[in-house]
Every structure is written in structure tokens, then in C-alpha cells.
Amino acid sequence: MNHDQQLLVMVVEDELMIATTLEFALESKGYRVLGPVATVSEALALLETATPNIALIDYRLATTTTEALLPSLDSLQVSVCVLTGYNPDQLPPAYSEYTKLEKPFRLNTLMQALEKLISV
Template sequence: MNATAPDWPQVMVVEDDMMISATLEIALESRDYRVLGPVATLEEAYQLLETSEPDIALIDYRLAATTTEALLTSLNARQVPTCVLTGLRPDELPAAYAGCAVLQKPFRLDALLDALKQVRPG
């Protein structure tokens, strides 16, 4: 596998559950996505955005004691399509997440890939 292929979409992964983030990384890389991260905190996510331009973002709704709503604002300003990973139903999320694809945890790999196809640019 050539992990530096320029045409592979870059997916930013922001998830604080190590098992989920590792599974996402393996699954995405095996399907020709380049993973940025994964990172587990808002601070790490902002640092990643300083040096990277993701094509898509997968973000957990809740990171420890905070949410990713401020990060979502930054991603929207950069026009990065975003998929939110959460245990909540879409109607339970704040209005800021209305334009995002939502994957309810636990989710199956085929649901993740379908969500990525929906938000993938181009």
C-alpha cells in the first residue's frame, strides 16, 4: 500500500476511544483513505488543522468532558464535510450538527463507508 498516494482522500479522525480510533484507522487505510490523526483532544485536532487540509472529518460528538461543537465551526469555515460519531440520535444533537452525516455508535463498517461516500467531495 502506498500511503502517500495524492488522490486518496484525507480523513481527519477525532475520537477519544482508543479502540474505536484504531479500528477506524485500520478500516480507512485498508480502503484507500489517508488518516490524519487519529487525535483524542480538541487541542490536538486544532494542531492537526494547522498543518493539514482534510478532505473529510470524522469527529466524535463528545470528547471527555466537552463536545466538538467549536471544532465543527472551524471545519465548517474550511468547508470540510463532517461525519459525527455519537451514541445520540441525530435529533438529540445541537443544531450546529444539522448539516453533518451522523453515525450512531455502535456502527458497522458498511455504515461508515456509506457515510463517507455521502460526504466525500467530488
């Protein structure tokens, strides 16, 4: 990875422990982190001020899902990785095009997924 141009990764995750772990892991690998935030509205507000290279988004946030966030990420051409506790086949069709990681996942699995998204 080219550390001269640090990649910006947005984290949308409502479980504080997971969000904090992701933030720490990403920063330790040289990524800059946007967030973490726990709601779609907070994520949309972040997108008004910054455009991440990659978005790590939890499928389900408390009582809602991140589906409303997808059009904004697509229009900004942000690579998306969906984190989910569900079987990826159970996600709505809107998520079909995105990389998915089933929770619980290992951090090195996450890093491999990010490397793949970067190289696309």
C-alpha cells in the same frame, strides 16, 4: 473511488479502540488518516498543518464536545461526519447540517457515508 488522489480523513475520537478501528478500516479502503486525535485542541493543531477532505468526529470527547471544532472545519470546507452514541436528534443545533452515524455502527455503513460525502 479514485486512488490516485488519496483522500485525507481526520479522525477525532477519544475511545482508543474505536479510533484504532477507524484508522485501520480507513487505511484498508485506501484513505489516508490524519490523527486520530482525542481532543479539540489536538484537532485544531492538525488543521494548522493539513486540510482533510473529510472529518470523522465523535460528538462527545471525555468532558467536552466537538462543537468548538465545527467553525474551523466549516471555514476550511471540510465534509463532516459526526459519530455519536446519542440519538442524533439529541445533538445541539450546531450539528444539524452534518451527516451523523449512531454508535455502534457497522464499518460498511461508515464507508457508505464517506462515499456519499465524497460525491457531494
